Amino acid sequence: MDPTMYFAAMKGSMEDGDFSVVDHLAREEENGYQVTPKGNTILHVAALFGQRAFVGEVLKISPALLCYKNKKNETALHIAANVGQSEVVRELLSIQGQETVLVRMKDDIGDTAMHKAVRSGHIDIVRILVKLLLDPEHDFPANKAEETPLYLAAESGFHDALIEILNVCKEPTHVAGPSKRTPLHAAVIQEHTECAMALWQWNKPLCEESDIWGWNSLHYAVKQGLTELVSDMLGWKKSLAYLPAGSESDWTTAFHIAASEGDALMIYELLNHCLDCWDMVNSNGQNALHVAILKGHNETLLNVLSLESIICDSLVDEADNEGNTPLHLLAASGNRVPQMILDHPSAKKMAFNKQNQTPLDIALSSTWTIKKEKLVGDLCSINGRLGQRDFKVKRKTETIGNIRQMRKEDDQDKAKRDKTEIEKIMKAAQIQVVVATLLMTVTFAAGFTLPGGLYNDDSPNKGMAILLRKTAFRAFVISDVLAFAFSAGAIFIYFFMADCDVDEDEECKRDWFKVLRSYYYIAGILQLLAMGAVVIAFVTGMYATLANSLALAISVCVIGCVSFLMYFWIIIWV
Structure with a gap:
């Protein structure tokens, strides 16, 4: 495109000296329009820069430019809607x-002007376009990514645009979006509660529609913790709580989802709404307690269900498709067994899964750690026993040997970690002792060079x-004095730490590690207190010497105290 013409479109000037847009357009209608590297005509450029009057004049001369498309198949309307030029629109x-034809035109990715306006968040343009779109089936089509303007508004949380579109769509309808998700899916997944509530009120059966993974909007609402929306949906239709989420071979339930998230309020x-929904199992035959244990939220679920002992009784001893009870899964996870299960009479300590393993068998079969040792202790405290359904002598020998070997390896790992930690503490202490020495020197000197001086008469x-x-x-x-x-x-304390002899046997080394760590923390606290006392000494000393200028004295105190508190707050916050 000729630079003079581009500049004229950008500034909205029809004439500039010897240059005339009218003359150029008259010649271009015969010889072809000048375009930019992206294929934009003078109308596209004027729309981009918001030159409404210029656009009007150009269309009077060359009406054909109205529907002219650039290399991305975008009209001037697409450009104006995307950048928010409402007057140009x-x-x-x-x-x-031409207005109906123009608003239905699509670019390379299938976007109409409405798509552009919604995606860019221009509510004024959305309102202009909505007045022309009276046929929801044809006027709100999906683009090539299967996104309708309604879907984009829901996904982005553009509530005002969503309401404008819903007001036009009198009949509850929708076009499935990406992954067969409805606009309600999109709003719920992105946790746009207002948009989700508006969509559900507009078309309540939307919450029953499933995406390609078999999840409906209620399942996602449970996962995202949208309690109010879930309550309204179940108040409308309780059977939603019993619909499976997933495929025919791999599915779960809303209650399992809440348990896996550890969301007590959702449970x-x-x-x-559905008191018996706890009794459902997923495709693996697992109840909610199985799932909560796998996700590490078993304490939350047990606390909720502790009010209903019958429910808890049923969950604690139920086996899944592999024969694993919740106690088996706890043993596999390595986590401590909750006291509620330890004390529960229904917990089957000698239950065998399909691999002929008891919970204690599973606990002993994995790598030995301090955490695992506590777990084994928990299981033994409730009379947990080895299954011993294989060769008895072999089992006993292997078990004892494994425990000894794993304990030895764990002790070696812990010794290495302790040694590394001691080295870090000693290096830090070398730096801190320099700071503490400087503080002591400064406070010592300040004690003999008092502000205001001494009487010499x-x-x-x-x-x-x-x-x-x-x-x-x-x-x-x-x-x-306090700072000193x-x-x-x-x-x-730092001197005492430097004298500590940590090159002794392993047991003494562990004790020294605890002592060093405690001393380091105490010394750090003393040093922080010293720094605070130095700041107070500084501001009070300045205040005493500047008492005749009260404003200046107060300013010094405020600056000194606030800066110290600010630094301290930054350290804690970071």
Whole structure:
């Protein structure tokens, strides 16, 4: 495109000296339009920069430009809707007889102007276009990605645009979006509660539609923790709670989803509407407690169900398709067994799965750790036993040998970790002792160079501090002494740490590690207290010497205290 023409379209100028847009357009109708590298005509450029008057004049001369498409098959309306040029959109749609055709035109990816406006968040343009779109089936089509304007509004949480579109769509209908998801799916997954509620009120059966993975909107609402929406859906149709989520060979239920998320409020909500939904199992024959244990949320579920002992009794001893009870899964996970299960009479300590394993067998079959040792102790405390359905002597020998070997390996790993941690502490202590020494030196010097000076005359007060009677000076002295004492205490601890002999046997080394860590924490606290006391000493000393200029004295105190608190807050926050 000629630079002069491009500049004219960008600035909205029909004439510039010897240049005339009218003359150029007259010649171009015969010889072809000038375009940019993207195929944009002068109308596209004017629409991009919001030159409404220029657009109107160009269309009077060359009406054919209205439907002209660039290399992406975008009209000027697509461009204006995408960048939010509402005045240009009005001008383009003012051509009688062409507005319906124009708003239905699609670009390369199947987007109409409405798609562009919704995706870019331009509500004023959405309202302009909605007035022309009276046929929902044809005026709100899906693009090549199967996204309708309604779906885009729901997914992005564009509530105002969604309401405008729903007001036009009098009949509850929808076109399946990506992955066969409805707009309600999209709103729920993105946790746009207002949009989800509006869509559900508009077309309640939408919540029964499943995507390609077999999940409906209720399943996603349960997973996302949208309690209010779930309550409304189940209030409308309780049977939704019993619909499976997934395929014919791999499915779960809404209650299992809530249990896997550890969402106590959602579990309460589901039980409130459908008290027996806890009794369902998934495609693997697992109940909600099985699933909660696999996801590490068993404590949450047990706390909720503890109010209903009968429910808890049924869940604790139920086996899945592989014969595993919740106790088997706990043993496999390596987590501690909750006290509620330890004390529960229905927990089958000697239950065998299809591999002839008891919970204790499973616990002993994996790598030995401190965590696993506690788990085995829990199982033994409730009379858990080895299954011993294979060769008895072999089992006993292997078990004892494995335990000893795993304990040895675990002790070696722990010794390495302790050694690394000791090295880190000692390196940090070397830096901290320098800081503590500086603090001690500064506070020592401040104690003999007091602010305000000393009396030098022959009066009885000779050698005494001049500002002794001022409260701020007394605060300075006390905070200075505290800073000196705290920093001296920190240095003493660091010296003691440097003298610690950690090259002893393993048992003593572990004890020294605990001692060093405790001393390091204590020294760190003393050092922080010393730093705080130094700040207080500084601001009170300045205040005592600047008392005659109250505004300046207060400013110094505020700046000093606030800066220290701000740094401290940043350290904690980070």
